[in-house]
Amino acid sequence: MALDAQPTQTGILTVLELLAREAPARAFEGLLGTAGHSDASRARHEELDRALRLAADVREQLGRRQQREAVLSALVDTAHDLTLPYDLDALLRVIARRARLLLNLDMAYISFHDEETGDSYVRTADGHATALTVGFRVPGGSGLGSAVRHSSAPFWSPDYLADERVSHHSVIDDVVRAEGLRAIVAVPLRHRGSALGVLYAADRTIRHFTPDEIALMASLGDLASVAIEKTRVLSRARADIADLERYTSQAKSDLVSERRANDAHTRMTDLLLAGGDLGQLLAVAAETLGGTAAALDPDGRVLSATGPLPPTLPGPEETAKAVLETHVACRPVQFAPDLWLAPVAAGTECLGCVLLHTADPLSDSGLRLLRLTAGTTGVLMLMHRNTAVAESQVREEFFEDLLTVPGRPPAQLRDRARRLGLDVERPYAVAVIRPEGGSQGRAVVWASSYALRAGGLSTVRGGCLTLLLPSDNPGATARQVSDELSPLLGHPVTVGAAGPTTGLADVEPAHAEALRCLGALTALGSTGTTAAANELGFLGLLLGDNHSVGGYIADTIGPVIDYDSHRFTNLVQTLEAYFESGSSPTHAAETLHVHPNTVSRRLERITALLGEDWQEPARALEVQLALRLHRTRDTLRPDGPAPVTGENAHADRLGAP
Template sequence: MALQEQPILRVLELLAREAPAAAYEELLAPAGAPEARPAERERLAEALRLAAAVRGHIDRRQEREAALSALVDTAHDLTLPYDLDALLRVIARRARLLLNLDMAYISFHDEESGDSYVRTADGHASSLTMGFRVPIGSGLGSSVRSGSAPFWSPDYLEDPRVAHHSLIDDVVRAEGLRAILAVPLRSRDSALGVLYAADRTVRHFTPDEISLMASLADLASVAIEKTRELGRARAEIAALERSASRTRSDLLSVRRANEVHARMTDLLLAGGDLSGLLALATGVLGGTAAVLEPDGRVLASTGPLPEELPGTEETARAVLETHAARRPVEFSPGAWLAPVAAGGEYLGCVLVHPAEPLSDSGLRLLRLTAGTTGVLMLMQRNTAVAESQVREEFFDDLLTVPGRPPAQLRDRARRLGLDLEAPYAVAVIRPEGGSLGRAVVWASSYALRAGGLSNVRGGCLTLLLPSRNPGETARRVSDELTPLLGHPVTVGAAGPTAGPADIAPTHAEALRCLGALTSLGSSGSSAAASELGFLGLLLGDNHSVDRYVEDTIGPVLDYDTQRYTTLVHTLESYFESGSSPTHAAEALHVHPNTVSRRLERITALLGEDWQEPARALEVQLALRLHRTRRTLRAEAPPAGLRDPDGAGASAAGGAGGALTDPFGAGGFGAGSGPGSAGPHADRLRAP
């Protein structure tokens, strides 16, 4: 019995010390058991067979333990923080090493297109794999998605169970793959994608390998979902941080805007102006800013506006659109307009061209600036209304109350910021349709801006404006007022004035110019009395011969008076001789060179164009009026015999009565009678 049990004990001993297979084979060798009988040898062989089975179970258990250990290590690796792409690379590498395969790759489902695409790969040999899109319903992935279970093939290209597709087969050939195992990546009830493991030799996957790969896929799915959740959480945290940062920035901006608004309020209370208000806004926003009137003109600004801004017409349209929107709008790239309104009345807008793009806080500050601007403009309007009443009263006095002491007038003018010794033009405006309401408001504002005075007399607007060119002033007034009223205006102007005492006569001349425009059928046009020439003298309601003569040949009269020359007589002889210097020299009994020199002096005094037909007609008429006026004054009766009411002027005409009114109107009106000698009366000696 002991002899029989001895080989079996030897087998158990070999199992206990995990001896190699060669040690078991020695027990069956003749040298190992020479005395054993056949029955004993059979029992020994059976023991060795059982020992081999035990050894196989032990080997498989060890392999399973090693695989589980590797799976645990993989699970540990998957718990580390990765971004999604890095995590997928770790999963693919672990899958390839876990089963000792040549390649592993992961595909994700595309919910929009319905197909799949390869997101990552490990061990690939061609670049076709990365980003490769797997056609719908083909390859191992379609079987995995439809059955939600692993699917494998020992030789993919030769397997008839697989739904082949030429694109997939080309990639498999390019990679040299044969055996492929595919397991689903699932997250709760949804499928994320497929994990593939492939070998470049024909291989039959065991159930343990398939189970191991499925376990890895489950761990990978959890890690993928965790990484996605972590990514979403990080994105939300980043969004919250950005929101918190914006909130802090907005709070700082609101605080800064409130501080600026408080300074703006202090500025209003201190009597500040629009420029100071804009300076406070641009101190925060940077860049430049301006306040625009409803017609798009700049009322105040902090500096020159960018040249790339649109023109005046486009600006005026944008101002109206801003008012209709009742909110700030982007006028042009980088420039914003904010409406300035008081109730339903539109006052203008604020134009801002900031140094940086305008943020929400910048828009808030822009709205506050526009609102404060509206308050300031209303305050200025109320002040202007009160001041305009004083200015209108002063203008009335200048026009209707003669003989005021000049010192008193200059003192009142100085308090209103006027210098009446400077040249002014008087413009009389008659709107051709509609009421005067809007025109009166405009005139008051325009006169205040221009540094002049305004008034309403006889249904017409009267403006006293600083100007040396009354014609240009009349056209500028017409161009601005006509679009505002929506119908034409007729403007007659005169000037420039030469002191406070000259304002009333200049106003009378502007009225005559307005009457002349009406007589000519030119209502809706604008002109100055000097531009109408003798037509204004003929067609006006009243005639001012003195002013006409002064404006036409005044420099020649002054030259003769100061130097005791006879340029006026030379002019008369020149025209009477048909504009011939030679014939004029014969009539004057002087040398022709003398006439030429006198004509050169006249050209220097009157300008190069005095011999042009239109201008020559003016000069001849002025000469005739001057001669007639001089004749009438020479025939006037002594002062003691004159009619106190001025009737003696016509009664004393005597034989010269035919010269008293060359126009057949019974006289030349104010300024032509003997009691109102012109500025050049008695200057010349008789020719």
């Protein structure tokens, strides 16, 4: 036996050497042929056979270990890949591809559960998918996914369509049949008890999955679940960070806007304390808010503006309604896409509004600045109104003195006028206004404001408003006053006007003439209309309450009378002869016993004094009437004829005999 042991040990050593060299299986097959046929040989053969079987077991274990190491290495690589930063869709594509490659399958896909409908939908797929595309809805309660969700454990089938354990659904079966899938394995994607979805891997041949393959898919599912949850958390974190950055940026922008608004309000307050006007306040607001600003009164009229108003601004009536609505709202109102209105109020009293025209949307700080602008504007309006009330009393007293106390020293009048801001060198018109119905209070307030804006004076006399306004056209002034006041009161006004005056001493005669004009309009039944004394002519003299013949004569032919008085000429006599002869210079020369050329020269002088239109029919009638009144009055004077000059005419207006 000792002799036979040596060959046996040699065979076993050979097997060990082959194992050590990791020789292929065919290298072990020839070892059994070396044993003989004796009993000893048979014993060596059995021992060698046993050694070869053990070697085969060792090689199989080494193979499984190597395969396990390869699988673990692939799983580690997969875990490493899953730790890289992806968005969710990219991560799911990586997971599906890894699942397909790990098990060497034809296709892999991932579905997520829809909590609202109870179905699932395919979120990603890898492989040659034709029917099973992203977004495909998987009916709930059927298929491998339903079994996986209910058991929270892997589920697999070697031949899906023939497997009776599966709850089949026609929709799923049609897709599986269209894809040509046979073997399918599904593992849950769960994280801390919450179901995220299901990971599927499928082959187009019948395949029985080994426990190692199922364990590998389960491990991949666990890794994928962690990676999916991590990606979701990172996505939420990125979204939160983006929101925080957005909020921070907005907060910085709001802080800058608030600082600008506060700086602008401080500038407005400084302007207010320094006596700044409304235009300067609006300019600060317009500069800060980026647009055009304007202040409107309660009737929608523009008091001040920083630039041209937009063409989209409606008419005064609609604007006045918008001002009222803004006052009721007590906050800035968007009147149009590019127009904002902010109420200007003193308690419950509406002082108007601030209008802002800007193409940019207003932020909260912009709206706040608009409200502050309206408040500052209200303070300035109240200050101006209080000042205007005090000043209007002084102005009214001065106007009353001009109308009731004649003979004041001109130097004193000019000094008082300059203190009130009146230009004594410019012409003025006097307008007497009688509202035809309604309360007079609103008209009085309007008259004071209008006169102050126009640079004139106002007062109330005998139930009528009297205005002294800068103008060289009293008729146009009367119409302008009526056009503005009548809509405000809601009923017509009658306006008589006179002028223009050439100095403060002529204000009282012009007032008397305007009163006569108003009386003439009343006598003619023309209430609610306007006219100037020079537009009525002799009708004003005939129909007025105060018949000032001297004033009419002076207004019509006064320059001719004054010329005769100072130059000792006979222009008045020439005018009478000219009209009596039928406007014939030749016949007038015969009546006057002068040469026709003399009459022609006198007529040229008369034209220079009375104007080019004195021979027009209407004007000629006025001249003839004035000549007749002049001749008749001189005839009736107890002390005989006396020339009526401009000075005499003014005396006549004041009531001189």
